[in-house]
Amino acid sequence: MLNKRIIVCLDVRNGILTKGIKFRGNQDIGDPVESARRYYEEGADEIVFYDITASAEARGIFLDVVERVAAEIFIPFSVGGGIASVSDMHQVLAAGAEKISLNSAAVKTPELIREGAREFGSQAVVVGMDVLNVPPSKKIPSGYEIVIHGGRLRCDLDAIAWAKECRDLGAGELCINSIDADGTKDGYSLDLTRTIADAVDIPVIASGGAGKPKHLLDVCTEGHASAALIASIVHYGQYTIRECKTYMAEHGAPVRLLW
Amino acid sequence: MLGIVDYKAGNQTSVRRALDHLGIPCVITYKADDLRSCSGIIFPGVGAAGQAMKILHARGLDQVMHNCVEQKIPILGICLGCQILLEYSEENDTPLLRIMKGSCKRFADTLHQEDGSPAPVPHMGWNTISIKSSAPPSPLLQDIPSNASFYFVHSYYVEPAPEFVIATTRYGHEFCSVYGKNGLWGVQFHPEKSGRPGLQLLKNFARFCQDRQGKGISDAE
Numbered sequence: 001m002l003n004k005r006i007i008v009c010l011d012v013r014n015g016i017l018t019k020g021i022k023f024r025g026n027q028d029i030g031d032p033v034e035s036a037r038r039y040y041e042e043g044a045d046e047i048v049f050y051d052i053t054a055s056a057e058a059r060g061i062f063l064d065v066v067e068r069v070a071a072e073i074f075i076p077f078s079v080g081g082g083i084a085s086v087s088d089m090h091q092v093l094a095a096g097a098e099k100i101s102l103n104s105a106a107v108k109t110p111e112l113i114r115e116g117a118r119e120f121g122s123q124a125v126v127v128g129m130d131v132l133n134v135p136p137s138k139k140i141p142s143g144y145e146i147v148i149h150g151g152r153l154r155c156d157l158d159a160i161a162w163a164k165e166c167r168d169l170g171a172g173e174l175c176i177n178s179i180d181a182d183g184t185k186d187g188y189s190l191d192l193t194r195t196i197a198d199a200v201d202i203p204v205i206a207s208g209g210a211g212k213p214k215h216l217l218d219v220c221t222e223g224h225a226s227a228a229l230i231a232s233i234v235h236y237g238q239y240t241i242r243e244c245k246t247y248m249a250e251h252g253a254p255v256r257l258l259w
Numbered sequence: 260m261l262g263i264v265d266y267k268a269g270n271q272t273s274v275r276r277a278l279d280h281l282g283i284p285c286v287i288t289y290k291a292d293d294l295r296s297c298s299g300i301i302f303p304g305v306g307a308a309g310q311a312m313k314i315l316h317a318r319g320l321d322q323v324m325h326n327c328v329e330q331k332i333p334i335l336g337i338c339l340g341c342q343i344l345l346e347y348s349e350e351n352d353t354p355l356l357r358i359m360k361g362s363c364k365r366f367a368d369t370l371h372q373e374d375g376s377p378a379p380v381p382h383m384g385w386n387t388i389s390i391k392s393s394a395p396p397s398p399l400l401q402d403i404p405s406n407a408s409f410y411f412v413h414s415y416y417v418e419p420a421p422e423f424v425i426a427t428t429r430y431g432h433e434f435c436s437v438y439g440k441n442g443l444w445g446v447q448f449h450p451e452k453s454g455r456p457g458l459q460l461l462k463n464f465a466r467f468c469q470d471r472q473g474k475g476i477s478d479a480e
Contacts, residue, residue, distance in 0.1 A: 001373050001429060003385040003408060040454070045385055074277055076410060076452050093269075096276065098452065120269070121306065123383060123412045172383070201379045224376070226384065256385045256408040259454045 004220040005045040005227035015061035040073040051081035070096020104148035117170025128175040177207035185211025188219040197224035213247035262297035265289040269305035277451040299468030304339025309351035333442035341445025361419030370431025378431040407456040409448035
């Protein structure tokens with residue numbers, strides 16, 4: 001049986017691990033390579049790195065982090081943030097990542113998804129989307145609107161329509177981040193995750209809102225997610241990955257317990 | 260020294276990184292002489308069978324692989340590499356290397372997992388293997404628990420001759436995830452991305468190659 005995946009998210013700024021709450025007040029919390037290795041050893045099924053730096057100089061530092069990670073961890077990992085062209089994708093894949101994650105750039109240039117899938121295969125292309133709850137309207141019938149630039153810019157784009165378009169363009173997976181749930185620790189947005197997971201036939205990764213192992217279980221069962229993204233609940237030592245997985249396994253979800 | 264066949268497969272560098280980490284000497288090469296002097300060969304692979312066969316033909320690697328088999332050099336095919344060792348793939352109606360008996364088929368789009376949820380293609384993620392109890396223990400899977408999980412990414416699965424099936428996995432239906440015999444093996448998953456059990460498998464392969472070379476079998480015939 002295919003396992004539900006626990007994916008640990010590491011935000012990297014200027015080569016240093018950081019984690020923001022509701023996209024504000026990022027706080028530096030450690031060395032990304034060291035953390036990646038620790039999570040690999042503790043049973044993470046996958047790791048995702050988001051480069052949240054903007055400068056070209058910091059980009060070089062980030063690629064160096066990717067290479068060092070690739071030499072030390074032997075599970076799939078993906079890289080997002082600052083990827084806006086096929087050549088950016090090539091750089092991180094050559095540095096050792098399995099997948100690239102497109103976000104704002106895909107909204108601005110949807111063709112990027114197609115080009116990435118053609119060049120590297122759909123399995124290498126994840127589209128991340130930040131979603132805001134809004135009152136349903138003619139333009140946003142689902143009440144879920146795509147936002148970009150860390151949640152600051154609304155796009156007049158319905159999340160369900162966008163998810164289907166991403167799939168049609170060749171995305172291999174979607175990572176759905178609820179802006180409203182992010183940082184709350186009250187659980188993932190189950191309705192949002194399920195609505196999108198049911199609308200497309202590619203795996204959906206739920207993101208934003210994990211506070212305890214039950215939230216991971218809920219989103220992988222009721223929320224129809226294939227994977228749950230976690231960050232602060234493990235970064236600050238509140239839970240271990242094993243505790244999360246053991247809880248899920250005890251409640252009947254298939255997870256990888258031997259590593 | 261293990262040789263990683265260079266035919267522009269996407270995962271060849273990942274395989275090298277895993278071997279580096281294990282301290283197993285290796286070289287990525289498409290040169291016939293280099294490959295034929297290796298103690299074992301890893302045949303990586305990501306992508307489409309047709310395209311891969313084109314590159315193999317263009318580099319003369321189809322012949323080199325057969326020479327290596329004649330020299331009794333152990334071979335481990337990974338993912339697409341495991342498929343290409345067989346005779347034929349449904350993917351673009353492609354004739355393969357014919358090193359092992361069997362063919363590759365595509366997962367149907369209508370499959371369902373055990374819990375009733377759809378099983379979309381590709382089969383992507385961590386899945387467990389179950390080692391066939393009737394099979395004699397394979398040195399490739401030494402020290403790997405029977406229900407270990409490995410990382411898969413594939414739309415086609417292998418159907419080797421039944422006597423070669425070593426372990427199976429379920430996705431919509433049961434399919435062969437490890438096959439082979441006597442130093443010719445294929446694994447459908449990516450051991451280089453499957454954590455400790457994957458690294459163990461690579462270590463087992465390297466040890467088998469070293470032992471066989473030590474016994475001088477590669478010099479026979």
